[in-house]
Amino acid sequence: MPVPSRLDEYIETEKQRHFSRDFVVGWEEYETWDEATVGQSGAGQRTFKISEEDILDYNRACGETDPLMVDPAYARKHSPTGELLQHPVFVTTIAFYSLGETGIGTWIRTPGARNPQQRIEIVEPFCYGEIVTTTATTTDKFTQRGKPYLQMLLEFRNERGVLKARWWCSLILPQTRADVARFANA
């Protein structure tokens, strides 16, 4: 099931060009609710090098118009960091890119997933050029009112090990791989 071609017109960044955009391809490799183990921890599949274009496109997609967030030349002169300020939910991009298609936390790509709640903490802003490693720790899984919830803590650290942000990520998921298959093959 190909991704609609109209989406190509929104490609603005190098990461978007190379990212595996079809979440229905390779679903067999995603971690599932019934296979996830609470306490298990590991780094995402790839690191994320912070670039101006990543931040700029996220800010624009959120509808931001503040020049400190969408005008790189203005931000270089006037921003307290000398760089574009990033929207606080920008870690979403880092997480989806970093967790990739196989291994821990890949359940965030699951077709059929529903989003009940999220918590993001910002420790300090990301800086251009930082190489961010995302570490995922499965923190809880439970069933509530018949819905299977899976939760993980994502920690985002730069190449010097400095903690930049945390995301407590929760989704309601298809419970088994067979349940995922029903959505993937819909």
Add this chain to the structure above:
Amino acid sequence: MSMTFKTIEAGYTFPPVVQSYAQAAIDHYALASLDMNPVHTNEEWASRAKVFGIPETVGHGMMTMSTLASVVTRAWGVIGKDRGSLRFVDAKFTKPVKVGEVVTATGKVKRKHYHGPGKSWVQIAVEAKDSAGDLIGLAEVGYNLPD
């Protein structure tokens, strides 16, 4: 306007943020966030899968979270002129946002947390409603303010 912990009062109201969830806006968000789940971008798949019981694409929960956070950051800045800064966003999603919706988010300072010089912050309650007036998400936002 200078915004400090001393001068801000509980009940302070933020200007609303209005955000389109037209398919084009959802598509752009999908690329920018790299959350390319077909429930957001593939109308044919969404009509068959009916993930939320409806045969349509829906906006991302993280897009709603971004709209909720923007209520605070558009008014006070991600990093404010007085070096205030957003410290957390804690969001819950109560109703899927159907494609084509226009969401309006509003916020109000709920509580002040004094933790000593340079460490105080305020708790802001934000909520978002769709064009029918139904609640689609709500959040607590924590924001550090200078003394």
